[in-house]
Amino acid sequence: MFKIVEFVESHEVDLVPAILLENGQCYLPNSLTDSYEEGRRKAKEAELMDDVTPLLSCQTFRIAPQQSSEPALLREVLTKLEMVLDQQSTILRLLQLREDQEHLLDIEEGLLPLQDLPRLLSLEQRIQQSPDYKQKPINWLGLIGGADVRDCTWRILKRLFANSLAKNLNWRGVNGKTSVATLQLREVVIGDIRRNPITANVAEMEVEGTIRRWLQLAADREGGRKRRLLEKAAVLSALVSLSVLRGGWA
Incomplete structure:
Protein backbone atom coordinates (compact mmCIF):
# COMPACT_ATOMS: atom_id res chain seq x y z
CA MET A 1 0.00 0.00 0.00
CA PHE A 2 1.30 3.47 -0.90
CA LYS A 3 0.44 6.95 0.31
CA ILE A 4 0.91 10.44 -1.09
CA VAL A 5 2.90 12.52 1.40
CA GLU A 6 4.26 16.09 1.54
CA PHE A 7 7.66 16.58 3.20
CA VAL A 8 7.56 19.50 5.62
CA GLU A 9 11.07 20.88 4.97
CA SER A 10 11.27 20.58 1.19
CA HIS A 11 7.51 20.86 0.45
CA GLU A 12 7.97 18.05 -2.04
CA VAL A 13 5.12 15.63 -2.71
CA ASP A 14 5.91 11.98 -3.31
CA LEU A 15 4.37 8.52 -3.38
CA VAL A 16 5.98 6.25 -0.79
CA PRO A 17 5.23 2.78 0.67
CA ALA A 18 3.04 3.00 3.77
CA ILE A 19 5.49 0.71 5.62
CA LEU A 20 8.04 3.56 5.61
CA LEU A 21 5.70 5.91 7.50
CA GLU A 22 5.52 5.97 11.29
CA ASN A 23 4.47 8.65 13.80
CA GLY A 24 4.76 11.51 11.34
CA GLN A 25 8.18 10.38 10.13
CA CYS A 26 9.12 8.94 6.76
CA TYR A 27 12.09 6.56 6.72
CA LEU A 28 13.67 6.62 3.27
CA PRO A 29 16.72 4.67 2.03
CA ASN A 30 20.01 6.54 2.22
CA SER A 31 21.00 5.45 -1.28
CA LEU A 32 19.11 5.81 -4.54
CA THR A 33 18.58 2.96 -6.95
CA ASP A 34 20.09 2.96 -10.42
CA SER A 35 17.29 1.12 -12.20
CA TYR A 36 13.56 0.54 -12.08
CA GLU A 37 13.99 -3.19 -11.37
CA GLU A 38 16.31 -2.55 -8.43
CA GLY A 39 13.89 0.01 -7.05
CA ARG A 40 11.03 -2.47 -7.19
CA ARG A 41 13.15 -5.07 -5.41
CA LYS A 42 14.09 -2.69 -2.59
CA ALA A 43 10.49 -1.50 -2.24
CA LYS A 44 9.40 -5.11 -1.90
CA GLU A 45 12.03 -5.70 0.78
CA ALA A 46 10.83 -2.60 2.62
CA GLU A 47 7.28 -3.90 2.69
CA LEU A 48 8.49 -7.17 4.28
CA MET A 49 10.53 -5.48 7.04
CA ASP A 50 9.29 -5.76 10.60
CA ASP A 51 11.44 -2.90 11.92
CA VAL A 52 12.94 0.14 10.30
CA THR A 53 16.71 -0.31 9.93
CA PRO A 54 19.34 2.37 10.65
CA LEU A 55 20.11 2.46 6.89
CA LEU A 56 17.06 4.66 6.47
CA SER A 57 17.05 8.45 6.78
CA CYS A 58 14.21 10.09 8.65
CA GLN A 59 12.16 13.03 7.30
CA THR A 60 9.10 14.67 8.77
CA PHE A 61 6.04 14.44 6.55
CA ARG A 62 2.35 15.04 6.47
CA ILE A 63 -0.34 13.43 4.35
CA ALA A 64 -0.71 15.52 1.20
CA PRO A 65 -4.08 17.30 1.26
CA GLN A 66 -6.00 15.67 -1.57
CA GLN A 67 -8.82 18.19 -1.37
CA SER A 68 -6.56 20.87 -2.87
CA SER A 69 -5.89 18.83 -6.02
CA GLU A 70 -9.45 17.61 -6.51
CA PRO A 71 -10.93 21.04 -7.39
CA ALA A 72 -8.09 21.63 -9.87
CA LEU A 73 -8.70 18.24 -11.46
CA LEU A 74 -12.42 18.91 -11.52
CA ARG A 75 -11.87 22.28 -13.20
CA GLU A 76 -9.65 20.66 -15.81
CA VAL A 77 -12.26 17.98 -16.53
CA LEU A 78 -15.05 20.55 -16.78
CA THR A 79 -12.94 22.74 -19.07
CA LYS A 80 -12.22 19.85 -21.42
CA LEU A 81 -15.86 18.80 -21.34
CA GLU A 82 -16.89 22.32 -22.29
CA MET A 83 -14.41 22.26 -25.19
CA VAL A 84 -15.86 18.96 -26.41
CA LEU A 85 -19.40 20.35 -26.23
CA ASP A 86 -18.33 23.45 -28.18
CA GLN A 87 -16.72 21.27 -30.83
CA GLN A 88 -19.87 19.18 -31.11
CA SER A 89 -21.99 22.31 -31.51
CA THR A 90 -19.65 23.59 -34.22
CA ILE A 91 -19.80 20.26 -36.07
CA LEU A 92 -23.60 20.25 -35.90
CA ARG A 93 -23.75 23.80 -37.27
CA LEU A 94 -21.41 22.90 -40.13
CA LEU A 95 -23.45 19.82 -40.99
CA GLN A 96 -26.66 21.86 -40.94
CA LEU A 97 -25.07 24.55 -43.13
CA ARG A 98 -23.88 21.90 -45.57
CA GLU A 99 -27.38 20.43 -45.80
CA ASP A 100 -28.86 23.88 -46.39
CA GLN A 101 -26.28 24.67 -49.09
CA GLU A 102 -26.87 21.35 -50.83
CA HIS A 103 -30.60 22.15 -50.85
CA LEU A 104 -29.96 25.62 -52.26
CA LEU A 105 -27.59 24.24 -54.90
CA ASP A 106 -30.28 21.87 -56.14
CA ILE A 107 -30.77 23.26 -59.66
CA ILE A 138 -27.00 32.72 -56.95
CA ASN A 139 -25.41 29.87 -54.96
CA TRP A 140 -24.92 27.65 -58.00
CA LEU A 141 -23.46 30.31 -60.31
CA GLY A 142 -21.48 31.82 -57.43
CA LEU A 143 -19.19 28.77 -57.42
CA ILE A 144 -17.86 29.60 -60.90
CA GLY A 145 -15.50 32.36 -59.77
CA GLY A 146 -13.03 34.23 -61.95
CA ALA A 147 -9.77 36.19 -61.93
CA ASP A 148 -11.36 39.66 -62.22
CA VAL A 149 -14.71 41.35 -62.88
CA ARG A 150 -14.66 40.72 -66.63
CA ASP A 151 -13.57 37.11 -66.32
CA CYS A 152 -16.06 36.37 -63.55
CA THR A 153 -18.96 38.09 -65.35
CA TRP A 154 -18.34 36.39 -68.69
CA ARG A 155 -18.03 32.96 -67.06
CA ILE A 156 -21.34 33.42 -65.24
CA LEU A 157 -23.19 34.74 -68.30
CA LYS A 158 -21.93 31.83 -70.37
CA ARG A 159 -23.45 29.41 -67.84
CA LEU A 160 -26.64 31.45 -67.56
CA PHE A 161 -27.53 32.19 -71.20
CA ALA A 162 -27.07 30.03 -74.27
CA ASN A 163 -25.58 32.11 -77.07
CA SER A 164 -28.68 31.55 -79.19
CA LEU A 165 -30.68 33.36 -76.48
CA ALA A 166 -28.00 36.01 -75.88
CA LYS A 167 -28.38 37.14 -79.50
CA ASN A 168 -31.96 38.17 -78.67
CA LEU A 169 -30.99 40.14 -75.57
CA ASN A 170 -29.49 43.55 -74.97
CA TRP A 171 -29.25 45.93 -72.06
CA ARG A 172 -32.05 48.37 -72.87
CA GLY A 173 -34.40 46.12 -74.86
CA VAL A 174 -34.19 48.07 -78.12
CA ASN A 175 -34.57 46.72 -81.68
CA GLY A 176 -37.16 44.16 -80.61
CA LYS A 177 -34.84 42.43 -78.13
CA THR A 178 -35.45 41.64 -74.45
CA SER A 179 -33.99 44.00 -71.84
CA VAL A 180 -31.58 42.46 -69.35
CA ALA A 181 -31.58 45.60 -67.18
CA THR A 182 -35.16 44.88 -66.01
CA LEU A 183 -34.63 41.18 -65.26
CA GLN A 184 -34.29 39.62 -61.80
CA LEU A 185 -31.34 37.72 -63.27
CA ARG A 186 -29.43 40.99 -63.42
CA GLU A 187 -29.42 41.00 -59.59
CA VAL A 188 -28.49 37.30 -59.61
CA VAL A 189 -25.41 38.01 -61.72
CA ILE A 190 -24.32 40.93 -59.51
CA GLY A 191 -24.86 38.82 -56.38
CA ASP A 192 -22.77 35.99 -57.85
CA ILE A 193 -19.89 38.30 -58.72
CA ARG A 194 -19.86 39.79 -55.23
CA ARG A 195 -19.61 36.31 -53.71
CA ASN A 196 -16.16 36.04 -55.26
CA PRO A 197 -13.63 37.41 -52.72
CA ILE A 198 -11.64 38.99 -55.56
CA THR A 199 -14.65 40.98 -56.82
CA ALA A 200 -16.59 41.35 -53.57
CA ASN A 201 -16.58 45.17 -53.64
CA VAL A 202 -17.31 45.67 -57.33
CA ALA A 203 -19.68 48.51 -58.28
CA GLU A 204 -22.92 47.71 -60.09
CA MET A 205 -22.00 50.08 -62.92
CA GLU A 206 -18.86 48.11 -63.71
CA VAL A 207 -20.77 44.83 -63.79
CA GLU A 208 -23.50 46.34 -65.98
CA GLY A 209 -20.92 47.62 -68.45
CA THR A 210 -19.36 44.16 -68.66
CA ILE A 211 -22.78 42.56 -69.25
CA ARG A 212 -23.49 45.07 -72.05
CA ARG A 213 -20.24 44.20 -73.79
CA TRP A 214 -20.84 40.45 -73.49
CA LEU A 215 -24.28 40.79 -75.06
CA GLN A 216 -22.94 42.96 -77.87
CA LEU A 217 -20.46 40.26 -78.82
CA ALA A 218 -23.04 37.46 -78.84
CA ALA A 219 -23.33 37.61 -82.64
CA ASP A 220 -19.55 37.10 -82.98
CA ARG A 221 -19.40 33.96 -80.86
CA GLU A 222 -19.73 30.37 -82.08
CA GLY A 223 -18.33 31.25 -85.50
CA GLY A 224 -20.66 34.18 -86.07
CA ARG A 225 -17.92 36.67 -86.88
CA LYS A 226 -16.21 34.33 -89.31
CA ARG A 227 -19.53 33.57 -90.96
CA ARG A 228 -20.26 37.27 -91.46
CA LEU A 229 -16.80 37.83 -92.93
CA LEU A 230 -17.37 35.01 -95.39
CA GLU A 231 -20.75 36.45 -96.30
CA LYS A 232 -19.23 39.88 -96.89
CA ALA A 233 -16.48 38.33 -99.00
CA ALA A 234 -19.08 36.47 -101.05
CA VAL A 235 -21.07 39.68 -101.61
CA LEU A 236 -17.94 41.57 -102.59
CA SER A 237 -16.93 38.82 -104.99
CA ALA A 238 -20.41 38.90 -106.56
CA LEU A 239 -20.21 42.66 -106.99
CA VAL A 240 -16.80 42.39 -108.63
CA SER A 241 -18.07 39.70 -110.96
CA LEU A 242 -21.10 41.80 -111.82
CA SER A 243 -18.90 44.84 -112.50
CA VAL A 244 -16.69 42.77 -114.83
CA LEU A 245 -19.73 41.48 -116.71
CA ARG A 246 -21.09 44.97 -117.13
CA GLY A 247 -17.71 46.15 -118.40
CA GLY A 248 -17.71 43.34 -120.91
CA TRP A 249 -21.16 44.28 -122.12
CA ALA A 250 -20.07 47.85 -122.62
Whole structure:
Protein backbone atom coordinates (compact mmCIF):
# COMPACT_ATOMS: atom_id res chain seq x y z
CA MET A 1 0.00 0.00 0.00
CA PHE A 2 1.30 3.47 -0.90
CA LYS A 3 0.44 6.95 0.31
CA ILE A 4 0.91 10.44 -1.09
CA VAL A 5 2.90 12.52 1.40
CA GLU A 6 4.26 16.09 1.54
CA PHE A 7 7.66 16.58 3.20
CA VAL A 8 7.56 19.50 5.62
CA GLU A 9 11.07 20.88 4.97
CA SER A 10 11.27 20.58 1.19
CA HIS A 11 7.51 20.86 0.45
CA GLU A 12 7.97 18.05 -2.04
CA VAL A 13 5.12 15.63 -2.71
CA ASP A 14 5.91 11.98 -3.31
CA LEU A 15 4.37 8.52 -3.38
CA VAL A 16 5.98 6.25 -0.79
CA PRO A 17 5.23 2.78 0.67
CA ALA A 18 3.04 3.00 3.77
CA ILE A 19 5.49 0.71 5.62
CA LEU A 20 8.04 3.56 5.61
CA LEU A 21 5.70 5.91 7.50
CA GLU A 22 5.52 5.97 11.29
CA ASN A 23 4.47 8.65 13.80
CA GLY A 24 4.76 11.51 11.34
CA GLN A 25 8.18 10.38 10.13
CA CYS A 26 9.12 8.94 6.76
CA TYR A 27 12.09 6.56 6.72
CA LEU A 28 13.67 6.62 3.27
CA PRO A 29 16.72 4.67 2.03
CA ASN A 30 20.01 6.54 2.22
CA SER A 31 21.00 5.45 -1.28
CA LEU A 32 19.11 5.81 -4.54
CA THR A 33 18.58 2.96 -6.95
CA ASP A 34 20.09 2.96 -10.42
CA SER A 35 17.29 1.12 -12.20
CA TYR A 36 13.56 0.54 -12.08
CA GLU A 37 13.99 -3.19 -11.37
CA GLU A 38 16.31 -2.55 -8.43
CA GLY A 39 13.89 0.01 -7.05
CA ARG A 40 11.03 -2.47 -7.19
CA ARG A 41 13.15 -5.07 -5.41
CA LYS A 42 14.09 -2.69 -2.59
CA ALA A 43 10.49 -1.50 -2.24
CA LYS A 44 9.40 -5.11 -1.90
CA GLU A 45 12.03 -5.70 0.78
CA ALA A 46 10.83 -2.60 2.62
CA GLU A 47 7.28 -3.90 2.69
CA LEU A 48 8.49 -7.17 4.28
CA MET A 49 10.53 -5.48 7.04
CA ASP A 50 9.29 -5.76 10.60
CA ASP A 51 11.44 -2.90 11.92
CA VAL A 52 12.94 0.14 10.30
CA THR A 53 16.71 -0.31 9.93
CA PRO A 54 19.34 2.37 10.65
CA LEU A 55 20.11 2.46 6.89
CA LEU A 56 17.06 4.66 6.47
CA SER A 57 17.05 8.45 6.78
CA CYS A 58 14.21 10.09 8.65
CA GLN A 59 12.16 13.03 7.30
CA THR A 60 9.10 14.67 8.77
CA PHE A 61 6.04 14.44 6.55
CA ARG A 62 2.35 15.04 6.47
CA ILE A 63 -0.34 13.43 4.35
CA ALA A 64 -0.71 15.52 1.20
CA PRO A 65 -4.08 17.30 1.26
CA GLN A 66 -6.00 15.67 -1.57
CA GLN A 67 -8.82 18.19 -1.37
CA SER A 68 -6.56 20.87 -2.87
CA SER A 69 -5.89 18.83 -6.02
CA GLU A 70 -9.45 17.61 -6.51
CA PRO A 71 -10.93 21.04 -7.39
CA ALA A 72 -8.09 21.63 -9.87
CA LEU A 73 -8.70 18.24 -11.46
CA LEU A 74 -12.42 18.91 -11.52
CA ARG A 75 -11.87 22.28 -13.20
CA GLU A 76 -9.65 20.66 -15.81
CA VAL A 77 -12.26 17.98 -16.53
CA LEU A 78 -15.05 20.55 -16.78
CA THR A 79 -12.94 22.74 -19.07
CA LYS A 80 -12.22 19.85 -21.42
CA LEU A 81 -15.86 18.80 -21.34
CA GLU A 82 -16.89 22.32 -22.29
CA MET A 83 -14.41 22.26 -25.19
CA VAL A 84 -15.86 18.96 -26.41
CA LEU A 85 -19.40 20.35 -26.23
CA ASP A 86 -18.33 23.45 -28.18
CA GLN A 87 -16.72 21.27 -30.83
CA GLN A 88 -19.87 19.18 -31.11
CA SER A 89 -21.99 22.31 -31.51
CA THR A 90 -19.65 23.59 -34.22
CA ILE A 91 -19.80 20.26 -36.07
CA LEU A 92 -23.60 20.25 -35.90
CA ARG A 93 -23.75 23.80 -37.27
CA LEU A 94 -21.41 22.90 -40.13
CA LEU A 95 -23.45 19.82 -40.99
CA GLN A 96 -26.66 21.86 -40.94
CA LEU A 97 -25.07 24.55 -43.13
CA ARG A 98 -23.88 21.90 -45.57
CA GLU A 99 -27.38 20.43 -45.80
CA ASP A 100 -28.86 23.88 -46.39
CA GLN A 101 -26.28 24.67 -49.09
CA GLU A 102 -26.87 21.35 -50.83
CA HIS A 103 -30.60 22.15 -50.85
CA LEU A 104 -29.96 25.62 -52.26
CA LEU A 105 -27.59 24.24 -54.90
CA ASP A 106 -30.28 21.87 -56.14
CA ILE A 107 -30.77 23.26 -59.66
CA GLU A 108 -33.05 21.34 -61.99
CA GLU A 109 -31.13 19.34 -64.55
CA GLY A 110 -31.11 21.09 -67.91
CA LEU A 111 -32.34 24.42 -66.53
CA LEU A 112 -29.12 26.30 -67.26
CA PRO A 113 -27.98 27.65 -69.56
CA LEU A 114 -31.31 29.09 -70.64
CA GLN A 115 -31.89 28.15 -74.27
CA ASP A 116 -34.74 30.43 -75.35
CA LEU A 117 -36.97 33.32 -74.31
CA PRO A 118 -39.86 31.20 -72.90
CA ARG A 119 -37.49 29.47 -70.49
CA LEU A 120 -36.02 32.83 -69.49
CA LEU A 121 -39.45 34.28 -68.73
CA SER A 122 -40.43 31.12 -66.83
CA LEU A 123 -37.36 31.40 -64.59
CA GLU A 124 -38.04 35.11 -64.04
CA GLN A 125 -41.58 34.32 -62.95
CA ARG A 126 -40.41 31.68 -60.46
CA ILE A 127 -37.89 34.08 -58.95
CA GLN A 128 -40.53 36.82 -58.59
CA GLN A 129 -43.02 34.44 -56.97
CA SER A 130 -40.50 32.88 -54.58
CA PRO A 131 -37.64 35.08 -53.30
CA ASP A 132 -36.08 31.98 -51.69
CA TYR A 133 -35.79 30.36 -55.10
CA LYS A 134 -33.67 33.31 -56.24
CA GLN A 135 -30.92 32.11 -53.92
CA LYS A 136 -30.52 28.84 -55.83
CA PRO A 137 -29.02 30.27 -59.03
CA ILE A 138 -27.00 32.72 -56.95
CA ASN A 139 -25.41 29.87 -54.96
CA TRP A 140 -24.92 27.65 -58.00
CA LEU A 141 -23.46 30.31 -60.31
CA GLY A 142 -21.48 31.82 -57.43
CA LEU A 143 -19.19 28.77 -57.42
CA ILE A 144 -17.86 29.60 -60.90
CA GLY A 145 -15.50 32.36 -59.77
CA GLY A 146 -13.03 34.23 -61.95
CA ALA A 147 -9.77 36.19 -61.93
CA ASP A 148 -11.36 39.66 -62.22
CA VAL A 149 -14.71 41.35 -62.88
CA ARG A 150 -14.66 40.72 -66.63
CA ASP A 151 -13.57 37.11 -66.32
CA CYS A 152 -16.06 36.37 -63.55
CA THR A 153 -18.96 38.09 -65.35
CA TRP A 154 -18.34 36.39 -68.69
CA ARG A 155 -18.03 32.96 -67.06
CA ILE A 156 -21.34 33.42 -65.24
CA LEU A 157 -23.19 34.74 -68.30
CA LYS A 158 -21.93 31.83 -70.37
CA ARG A 159 -23.45 29.41 -67.84
CA LEU A 160 -26.64 31.45 -67.56
CA PHE A 161 -27.53 32.19 -71.20
CA ALA A 162 -27.07 30.03 -74.27
CA ASN A 163 -25.58 32.11 -77.07
CA SER A 164 -28.68 31.55 -79.19
CA LEU A 165 -30.68 33.36 -76.48
CA ALA A 166 -28.00 36.01 -75.88
CA LYS A 167 -28.38 37.14 -79.50
CA ASN A 168 -31.96 38.17 -78.67
CA LEU A 169 -30.99 40.14 -75.57
CA ASN A 170 -29.49 43.55 -74.97
CA TRP A 171 -29.25 45.93 -72.06
CA ARG A 172 -32.05 48.37 -72.87
CA GLY A 173 -34.40 46.12 -74.86
CA VAL A 174 -34.19 48.07 -78.12
CA ASN A 175 -34.57 46.72 -81.68
CA GLY A 176 -37.16 44.16 -80.61
CA LYS A 177 -34.84 42.43 -78.13
CA THR A 178 -35.45 41.64 -74.45
CA SER A 179 -33.99 44.00 -71.84
CA VAL A 180 -31.58 42.46 -69.35
CA ALA A 181 -31.58 45.60 -67.18
CA THR A 182 -35.16 44.88 -66.01
CA LEU A 183 -34.63 41.18 -65.26
CA GLN A 184 -34.29 39.62 -61.80
CA LEU A 185 -31.34 37.72 -63.27
CA ARG A 186 -29.43 40.99 -63.42
CA GLU A 187 -29.42 41.00 -59.59
CA VAL A 188 -28.49 37.30 -59.61
CA VAL A 189 -25.41 38.01 -61.72
CA ILE A 190 -24.32 40.93 -59.51
CA GLY A 191 -24.86 38.82 -56.38
CA ASP A 192 -22.77 35.99 -57.85
CA ILE A 193 -19.89 38.30 -58.72
CA ARG A 194 -19.86 39.79 -55.23
CA ARG A 195 -19.61 36.31 -53.71
CA ASN A 196 -16.16 36.04 -55.26
CA PRO A 197 -13.63 37.41 -52.72
CA ILE A 198 -11.64 38.99 -55.56
CA THR A 199 -14.65 40.98 -56.82
CA ALA A 200 -16.59 41.35 -53.57
CA ASN A 201 -16.58 45.17 -53.64
CA VAL A 202 -17.31 45.67 -57.33
CA ALA A 203 -19.68 48.51 -58.28
CA GLU A 204 -22.92 47.71 -60.09
CA MET A 205 -22.00 50.08 -62.92
CA GLU A 206 -18.86 48.11 -63.71
CA VAL A 207 -20.77 44.83 -63.79
CA GLU A 208 -23.50 46.34 -65.98
CA GLY A 209 -20.92 47.62 -68.45
CA THR A 210 -19.36 44.16 -68.66
CA ILE A 211 -22.78 42.56 -69.25
CA ARG A 212 -23.49 45.07 -72.05
CA ARG A 213 -20.24 44.20 -73.79
CA TRP A 214 -20.84 40.45 -73.49
CA LEU A 215 -24.28 40.79 -75.06
CA GLN A 216 -22.94 42.96 -77.87
CA LEU A 217 -20.46 40.26 -78.82
CA ALA A 218 -23.04 37.46 -78.84
CA ALA A 219 -23.33 37.61 -82.64
CA ASP A 220 -19.55 37.10 -82.98
CA ARG A 221 -19.40 33.96 -80.86
CA GLU A 222 -19.73 30.37 -82.08
CA GLY A 223 -18.33 31.25 -85.50
CA GLY A 224 -20.66 34.18 -86.07
CA ARG A 225 -17.92 36.67 -86.88
CA LYS A 226 -16.21 34.33 -89.31
CA ARG A 227 -19.53 33.57 -90.96
CA ARG A 228 -20.26 37.27 -91.46
CA LEU A 229 -16.80 37.83 -92.93
CA LEU A 230 -17.37 35.01 -95.39
CA GLU A 231 -20.75 36.45 -96.30
CA LYS A 232 -19.23 39.88 -96.89
CA ALA A 233 -16.48 38.33 -99.00
CA ALA A 234 -19.08 36.47 -101.05
CA VAL A 235 -21.07 39.68 -101.61
CA LEU A 236 -17.94 41.57 -102.59
CA SER A 237 -16.93 38.82 -104.99
CA ALA A 238 -20.41 38.90 -106.56
CA LEU A 239 -20.21 42.66 -106.99
CA VAL A 240 -16.80 42.39 -108.63
CA SER A 241 -18.07 39.70 -110.96
CA LEU A 242 -21.10 41.80 -111.82
CA SER A 243 -18.90 44.84 -112.50
CA VAL A 244 -16.69 42.77 -114.83
CA LEU A 245 -19.73 41.48 -116.71
CA ARG A 246 -21.09 44.97 -117.13
CA GLY A 247 -17.71 46.15 -118.40
CA GLY A 248 -17.71 43.34 -120.91
CA TRP A 249 -21.16 44.28 -122.12
CA ALA A 250 -20.07 47.85 -122.62
